[in-house]
Amino acid sequence: MARFIGIDTSCYTTSVAVYDSQQGLVAEERTVLKVKQGHRGLSQSEMVYQHVRNLPELFHKIGNEIHSISGIGVSAFPRRRADSYMPAFLVGKGAGEMLSQTLHVPLYLFSHQENHAMAAMRNRPEIWNIPFYMMHLSGGTQDVLSVTWEAENMHFKNVMxxxxxxxxxxxxxxxxxxxxxxxxxxxxxxxxxxxxxxxxxxxxxxxxxxxxxxxxxxxxxxxxxxxxxxxxxxxxxxxxxxxxxxxxxxxxxxxxxxxxxxxxxxxxxxxxxxxxxxxxxxxxxxxxxADPVYSSDNASGNAFGAFMRYSHEKGNSQ
The missing domain is CATH 3.30.420.40 (ATPase, nucleotide binding domain)
Known part of the structure; x- marks a missing residue:
């Protein structure tokens, strides 16, 4: 048995999840960031502040499921990696790096967009490494993409x-x-x-x-x-x-x-x-x-993605 932690610190939700190699998703907790009534968003500094406060509370909630950890998946980028920097994601990335070094397990970096794709792929893991289309509709994104693979990494081409x-x-x-x-x-x-x-x-x-x-x-x-x-x-x-x-x-x-x-x-x-x-x-x-509850921002895709990457790497090394 092996377990994998997923972390996602997006623009409006702090999320953690645990995926078990035999049982599937065994834990998932999230907190929607607080926005004042009548406001239509948060600054990056406000997001970072709330993520820093939320992550310890979420890890406390899933604490009983954190054992036999073999890898960690985290959203380190907002969309395609060329888009690179957004401070909110650095909170989750930093937490993932500390856990990786402490537990001596690999850290897998994904984009927030890949996390969304993998949240749906949990229901059909057989399409891993097979080209697909993706439509990502959210508060910050309206993309239709053609997705191909190279060495376990998704490559996105804009369609719309x-x-x-x-x-x-x-x-x-x-x-x-x-x-x-x-x-x-x-x-x-x-x-x-x-x-x-x-x-x-x-x-x-x-x-x-x-x-x-x-x-x-x-x-x-x-x-x-x-x-x-x-x-x-x-x-x-x-x-x-x-x-x-x-x-x-x-x-x-x-x-x-x-x-x-x-x-x-x-x-x-x-x-x-x-x-x-x-x-x-x-x-x-x-x-x-994805199941409706996992269609919005959550970390289940990163946990599943860490499992898939770890499994393929382990299989290729044997």
Missing amino acids: TSMDITAGQLIDRVGVALGLPFPAGKHVEVLAKGADNPCQFPVARVKNAFSFSGVETTVQKCIREGNQSSENVAAGVLQAIGRALKKELLSYPFESGRTMIAVGGVMSNTYLRHIVMEIGRKKGLTVLF
């Missing part, structure tokens, strides 16, 4: 990205304007279920890209005018995102037969998951989601 704000930013900004807590994703989803006549917000068409700034302008005007219920506004925003996904993804020449991993906080939304499943069927793609 955001021209302005992301779907996650749109949801969060609208949620805050409606008086909901930040991050607002789960609150907007609950609110939208009460809609009786969802608003129809126009969506811009941009080839091989997404644009939501125009949608936000229209929605914010609608909220200020106060002529629509919060429920209908929330549902209209989610439907607008769904239409944008259909417009762009259905027109792109994806390679049929590949897996499409769809992750990020936005992909925990039930309505949008159905939209992506429909797109996958029409494009001949096998859509793979």
